[in-house]
Amino acid sequence: MNGLFLTDGYKTGHHQQYPKGTEEVYSNWTPRSNKYAPKGCDKVVSFGQQYVFQWLHDYFQDNFFSKPKAQVCNELKEELSLYLGTDYDVTHYEELHDLQYLPIRAKSLPEGLEVPIRVPMVTVVNTDKKFYWITNFLETILSTMLWQPMTSASIALCYKRIFKKWTLATDKENLGFIDFQGHDFSMRGMGGLQSAVSSGMGHAAVFLGSDTLPVISTLRNYYHAKGFVVGSVNATEHSVMCAGTKDDEIGTFRALMNTYPTGILSVVSDTWDLWKVLTEYLPQLKEEVLARDGKLVIRPDSGDPVDIICGEAAALGAESPKDKGVVELLWDIFGGTVNAQGFKVLDAHIGAIYGDSITTERAESICQRLSDKGFATTNVVLGIGSFTYQFNTRDTFGFAMKATSVVVHGERREIFKDPITDDGVKKSAKGLIKVDVIDGEFVLVDQVTPAIENEGALQVIYEDGKFMNQVNLQEIRDRINENL
Numbered sequence: 001m002n003g004l005f006l007t008d009g010y011k012t013g014h015h016q017q018y019p020k021g022t023e024e025v026y027s028n029w030t031p032r033s034n035k036y037a038p039k040g041c042d043k044v045v046s047f048g049q050q051y052v053f054q055w056l057h058d059y060f061q062d063n064f065f066s067k068p069k070a071q072v073c074n075e076l077k078e079e080l081s082l083y084l085g086t087d088y089d090v091t092h093y094e095e096l097h098d099l100q101y102l103p104i105r106a107k108s109l110p111e112g113l114e115v116p117i118r119v120p121m122v123t124v125v126n127t128d129k130k131f132y133w134i135t136n137f138l139e140t141i142l143s144t145m146l147w148q149p150m151t152s153a154s155i156a157l158c159y160k161r162i163f164k165k166w167t168l169a170t171d172k173e174n175l176g177f178i179d180f181q182g183h184d185f186s187m188r189g190m191g192g193l194q195s196a197v198s199s200g201m202g203h204a205a206v207f208l209g210s211d212t213l214p215v216i217s218t219l220r221n222y223y224h225a226k227g228f229v230v231g232s233v234n235a236t237e238h239s240v241m242c243a244g245t246k247d248d249e250i251g252t253f254r255a256l257m258n259t260y261p262t263g264i265l266s267v268v269s270d271t272w273d274l275w276k277v278l279t280e281y282l283p284q285l286k287e288e289v290l291a292r293d294g295k296l297v298i299r300p301d302s303g304d305p306v307d308i309i310c311g312e313a314a315a316l317g318a319e320s321p322k323d324k325g326v327v328e329l330l331w332d333i334f335g336g337t338v339n340a341q342g343f344k345v346l347d348a349h350i351g352a353i354y355g356d357s358i359t360t361e362r363a364e365s366i367c368q369r370l371s372d373k374g375f376a377t378t379n380v381v382l383g384i385g386s387f388t389y390q391f392n393t394r395d396t397f398g399f400a401m402k403a404t405s406v407v408v409h410g411e412r413r414e415i416f417k418d419p420i421t422d423d424g425v426k427k428s429a430k431g432l433i434k435v436d437v438i439d440g441e442f443v444l445v446d447q448v449t450p451a452i453e454n455e456g457a458l459q460v461i462y463e464d465g466k467f468m469n470q471v472n473l474q475e476i477r478d479r480i481n482e483n484l
Contacts, residue, residue: 001063002063002064002072002075002076003059003060003063003064003065004064004072004076004093004096005076005079006059006140006141007137007138007139007140007141008140009083011136011137011139011140012080012083012084012088013084014133014136014137015092015132015133015137018132018133018406018408019406019408020408021408021409022132022406022407022408023129023132023407023408023409023410024125024126024129024132024405024406024407024412025125025126025132025133025135025136025403025405025406026123026124026125026135026403026404026405026406026432027123027124027125027135027136027139027401027402027403027404028120028122028123028124028401028402028404028429028433029120029121029122029123029124029142029143029146029399029400029401030118030119030120030121030399030400030401030402030428030429031044031115031117031118031119031121031150031397031398031399032117032118032397032398032399032400032425032426033117033395033397033398033425034117034396034397034398035398035425036393036395036396036397036398037154037155037396037397038155038158038359038360038361039360039361040158040161040162040360041154041155041157041158041360041397042116042117043114043115043116043117043154044114044115044117044121044150044151044154044397045112045113045114045115045150045153045154045157045202045205045206045480046108046109046110046111046112046113046114046115046121046150047111047112047149047150047153047201047202047205047476048111048145048146048148048149048150048153048198048201048202049106049108049111049121049122049146049461050108050111050222050223050461050467050470050471051149051198051201051218051222051223052142052145052146052149053106053461053462053467054222054467055145055222056102056138056141056142056145057102057462057465057467060102064097065097065100065101069094069097069098072093072097073090073093073094073097074090076088076090076093077089077090092131092133095130095131096131096134099128099131100465101464101465102134102138102464102465103126103127103128103130103131103134103464104124104125104126104127104134104135104138104462104463104464105124105125105126105127105460105462105463105464106122106123106124106460106461106462106463107122107123107124107458107459107460107461108121108122108458108459108461108469109121109122109435109442109457109458109459110457110459110471110479111471111476111479112205112471112475112476112477112478112479112480113442113479113483114154114157114483115442116441116442116443117397117398118444119435119442119443119444120429120433120435120444120458121150122142122146122401122458123433123458124138124142124401127463127464132406135403136401136403139401142401143394143399143400143401145194145198146399147393147394147396147397147399148195148198148199148202148392149198149199149201149202149205150202150397150399151199151202151392151396151397151399152198152199152200152201152202152203152389152392153201153202153203153205153206153480154202154397155202155360155388155389155392156182156202156203156205156206156207156384157206157480157484158360159182159206159207159360159363159382159384159388160178160181160182160206160207160484161484162360162363162364162367163178163181163182163363163367163377164178164484165367166367166368166370166371166377167181167376167377167378169341169371169377170339170341170343170370170371170375170376170377170378171339171341171343171345171376171377171378172341173339173340174345174376174378177378178378179207179208179209180207180208180209180231180381181207181209181378181380181381181382182203182206182207182209182363182381182382182384183207183209183210183211183232183353183355183381183382183383183384184200184203184204184207184209184210184211184212184215184230184383184384184385184389185211185355185383185384185385186199186200186203186212186384186385186386186388186389186390187200187211187212187213187214188386189385189386189387189389189390190386190389190390191390193214195390196212196214197212197214197215197218199212199389199390200212200214200215201215201218201219201223202389203215203384203389204219204229204230204473205473205476205477205480206477206480207230208228208230208231209230209231209232209381210230210231210232211232212230215229215230216229216230219473223471223472223473223476224470224472224473225472225473225474226472226474229473233263233264233265233266233297234260234263234264234265234266235265235266235267235268235297235299236256236266236267236268237268238268238271238301240252240268241267241268241271242271246271246272249271249272249276249277249281250280250281250284250285253267253277253281253285254285254288257285257288257289257292257296260294261292261293261294262292262293262294263293263294263295264294264295264297264351265294265295265296265297266297266299266353267296267297267298267299268299268301269298269299269300269301270299270300270301270302270303274300274308274326275321275322277298278298278321278326278329278330278333279321279329282298282330282333283333286333286334289334289349289350290334290347290349292349294349295348295349295350295351296349296350296351297350297351297352297353297381298326298330298350298351298352298353299352299353299354299355300326300352300354300356301354301355301356302356305354305356305357305358305362305366305382306362306365306366306369307322307325308325308326308354309325309326309327309352309354309366309370309380310325310327310328310365310366310369310370310373311323311324311325311326311327311328311369311373312325313325314369314372314373315373316328316373316374326352326354326380327346327352327370327373327375327379327380328373328375330346330350330351330352330379331344331346331375333350334346334347334349334350335347339376341376342374343371343374343375343376344374344375344376344379345375345376345378345379346379351379351380351381352379352380352381353380353381353382353383354366354380354381354382354383355382355383355384355385356383356385356387357385357387358382358383358384358385358387358388359387359388360388363382366380366382398425400426400428402428402429403415404416404428404429404430404431404432404433404446405431405432412431412432412450414430414431414432414447415430415431416428416429416430416431429444429446430446430447431446431447431448432446432447432448432449432450432452432453433445433446433448433453434446434448434452434453434455434456434458435456435457435458436456436457437457442457
């Protein structure tokens with residue numbers, strides 16, 4: 001697809017609508033509200049900018065600048081004339097093709113750091129007076145690509161903070177486990193491949209466990225990831241268990257353990273009757289499980305996640321399996337140890353994972369109820385899927401890219417929006433902006449001079465087809481973990 005189709009249709013006329021003599025349009029990308037975000041997500045993780053601008057650069061090179069001008073511009077003229085019902089003039093597109101690069105300067109806050117609500121994270125401005133229109137022409141594609149990696153990384157960090165809090169309270173000697181305690185199960189439920197990759201990279205900036213395989217090559221390509229990027233384990237699905245037949249599910253378990261005699265093996269266990277697996281089959285397999293050089297992980301996949309993992313009863317010693325829940329039932333079979341903090345840790349040969357309909361609220365409840373029953377919260381891994389990562393929009397953190405400054409006939413005009421019918425969320429900054437760091441916190445300073453705009457925490461990452469201040473995945477992860 002022609003790169004100049006990557007916008008809203010109404011923007012194709014904006015080059016004619018700005019005041020005559022417009023030379024510059026300056027915009028910023030800002031999270032304006034967290035009122036729709038999960039509880040505890042009070043800030044936004046800066047993440048995805050390097051990926052987005054590299055992708056945008058490459059796309060325009062491959063699908064506009066590298067193709068014959070007559071071909072791409074005639075296509076635009078034909079389609080937009082039909083679209084708008086007019087004889088569309090593509091002179092400004094022809095001039096852009098002659099330039100052979102995107103004439104913009106993009107500045108960004110460092111990736112991997114948290115940013116308060118209402119503090120701009122990215123600014124974009126045209127670098128050539130002739131192309132004043134390009135700044136907000138690109139708003140649509142920048143918006144559609146930036147909001148999701150930032151949103152998913154921010155929510156992943158909320159999960160990790162939940163896990164850290166409860167691990168410190170129940171199993172502090174095992175703190176490294178939290179890097180894998182939130183595992184990305186989301187790919188199948190996301191809104192297409194790019195959505196899965198964008199969100200999956202956000203998750204992978206925070207956690208090391210993921211089944212969204214395409215994030216590996218993407219993080220290598222765009223964030224110079226080396227060595228281990230994310231990992232997973234051998235695991236079954238319902239088709240495997242069904243093919244093994246209901247009448248011999250225990251045989252399926254045994255065959256799987258023989259196929260994988262070492263390492264972690266995750267087995268979906270509620271294809272038919274989870275409680276039978278936990279009260280009949282696993283007791284029969286106990287010695288084989290304990291003799292295995294690795295961990296067998298039991299994976300329930302339906303029902304209320306909190307009740308399934310923790311049991312419906314609040315205290316230990318209930319009679320029915322559903323009152324005990326998965327972790328207590330595994331303890332009854334395999335036992336384990338009591339750590340220095342007095343919490344039960346399952347034998348290293350057995351564990352549990354749950355990955356259906358997990359939310360931050362349910363993660364908190366699972367950890368709370370396991371702790372209340374005397375279990376370390378590290379006895380379970382949670383699969384974080386599309387129920388978390390796809391149940392979001394650009395409005396989850398109120399992201400928007402808005403122009404705040406223009407230059408017309410050499411005169412700078414500070415512009416802003418403040419709708420009288422709005423609750424204040426849509427009120428924008430005014431004029432050129434700078435982001436300062438005060439007492440370790442990012443702070444917006446607007447209405448600054450061009451000289452002051454060059455200062456502060458926002459760094460140029462892309463200008464006129466060239467990249468600056470590149471960052472790698474490990475640096476991002478280090479920043480995130482440093483402030484965990």
